[in-house]
Amino acid sequence: MPAVLNYEPFIVAPRAEPAVLTPMQEEILALKQERNAVILAHNYQIESIQQVADFVGDSLGLSYQAQAAQADVILFCGVHFMAETAKIVNPQRTVLLPDMAAGCSLSDSCPADRLAAYKAQHPDIYVVAYINCSAGVKALSDVICTSGNAKKIVSRVPADREILFVPDQNLGQWVSQQTGREMKLWPGSCYAHVQFTTAAIEKIRLEFPDAPVVAHPECVQAVRDIADEVCSTELMVKFAKESPAERIIVVTESGMLHRLHQDVPHKTFIAGPTNTCACNDCRFMKMNTIEKVRDALKNMSPAIEMDETVRAAALTPLQRMLDWSKA
Ligand code: 13P
Numbered sequence: 001m002p003a004v005l006n007y008e009p010f011i012v013a014p015r016a017e018p019a020v021l022t023p024m025q026e027e028i029l030a031l032k033q034e035r036n037a038v039i040l041a042h043n044y045q046i047e048s049i050q051q052v053a054d055f056v057g058d059s060l061g062l063s064y065q066a067q068a069a070q071a072d073v074i075l076f077c078g079v080h081f082m083a084e085t086a087k088i089v090n091p092q093r094t095v096l097l098p099d100m101a102a103g104c105s106l107s108d109s110c111p112a113d114r115l116a117a118y119k120a121q122h123p124d125i126y127v128v129a130y131i132n133c134s135a136g137v138k139a140l141s142d143v144i145c146t147s148g149n150a151k152k153i154v155s156r157v158p159a160d161r162e163i164l165f166v167p168d169q170n171l172g173q174w175v176s177q178q179t180g181r182e183m184k185l186w187p188g189s190c191y192a193h194v195q196f197t198t199a200a201i202e203k204i205r206l207e208f209p210d211a212p213v214v215a216h217p218e219c220v221q222a223v224r225d226i227a228d229e230v231c232s233t234e235l236m237v238k239f240a241k242e243s244p245a246e247r248i249i250v251v252t253e254s255g256m257l258h259r260l261h262q263d264v265p266h267k268t269f270i271a272g273p274t275n276t277c278a279c280n281d282c283r284f285m286k287m288n289t290i291e292k293v294r295d296a297l298k299n300m301s302p303a304i305e306m307d308e309t310v311r312a313a314a315l316t317p318l319q320r321m322l323d324w325s326k327a
């Protein structure tokens with residue numbers, strides 16, 4: 001087992017004062033009005049971006065917000081598959097992504113041509129795709145899910161159908177264990193979440209024995225097994241509000257701590273460490289900077305473009321998810 005290094009824990013303590021916006025953030029808010037834009041930000045974005053967003057949430061909440069958006073422009077502060085999802089559900093809007101290179105290792109692990117080849121060999125398979133995939137993969141899927149609704153979605157798949165779950169084997173394994181539904185799992189993973197180890201989590205637990213551990217289902221099974229709660233980023237906010245604990249260890253990307261700090265300001269949040277670092281950043285999520293957010297609104301670029309045939313095909317399983325999720 002690799003050695004767990006010594007480092008200072010990354011802690012976000014109770015908030016004293018509301019944040020004062022910087023001139024750059026003020027400029028973004030003025031541009032937002034000028035462009036008639038709405039800013040949607042994922043829970044993993046840096047704090048200064050979360051502070052200028054109209055809505056901060058998980059993939060599921062952001063999908064609903066994107067579909068309901070009436071503004072001319074959706075500035076999506078997240079990664080590429082999230083901005084693509086916004087375009088799929090609301091194609092009339094201009095969808096901007098601050099950095100087009102902000103991808104996702106899970107999405108990359110399942111190219112559409114490989115899924116198409118698998119389906120050609122297994123024509124009766126029912127494909128459940130985690131939303132962390134490209135529009136091309138969505139277009140080949142039967143239903144989409146997020147970590148927030150995966151159990152509900154998988155439970156609704158007709159019992160006589162064999163399921164292939166793409167692209168996250170860890171989320172897929174967790175959902176299968178939770179629902180009792182056997183599934184074939186695509187061998188993809190989140191490069192960031194698999195860096196959490198039981199050794200690192202047990203070590204931080206010794207330092208904060210009163211703090212429950214909440215982990216994202218993209219973590220490996222050994223880490224999920226020692227967590228007190230396994231859930232999506234949005235459900236982590238619910239857990240933090242409802243738990244009697246004053247301090248909570250949060251085993252996911254570090255941006256989550258800012259969201260928790262905002263919504264549950266009286267509690268203390270400790271980042272789940274890895275073997276080498278006190279916290280864990282997704283390098284793709286962190287490609288978006290406050291300057292790139294300003295520039296995207298200023299230049300109305302980079303914007304998501306999509307083939308209409310792919311978009312229309314991807315909408316069917318996405319809309320199925322949005323409908324099943326509400327029911
Ligand atoms: P959530 O949908 O839980 O926010 O997760 C998205 C993600 O990319 C996790 O790595």
Ligand code: SF4
Nearest residue numbers: 104105106190192282
């Ligand atoms: Fe993808 Fe992992 Fe980054 Fe989420 S944290 S966007 S799953 S690489």
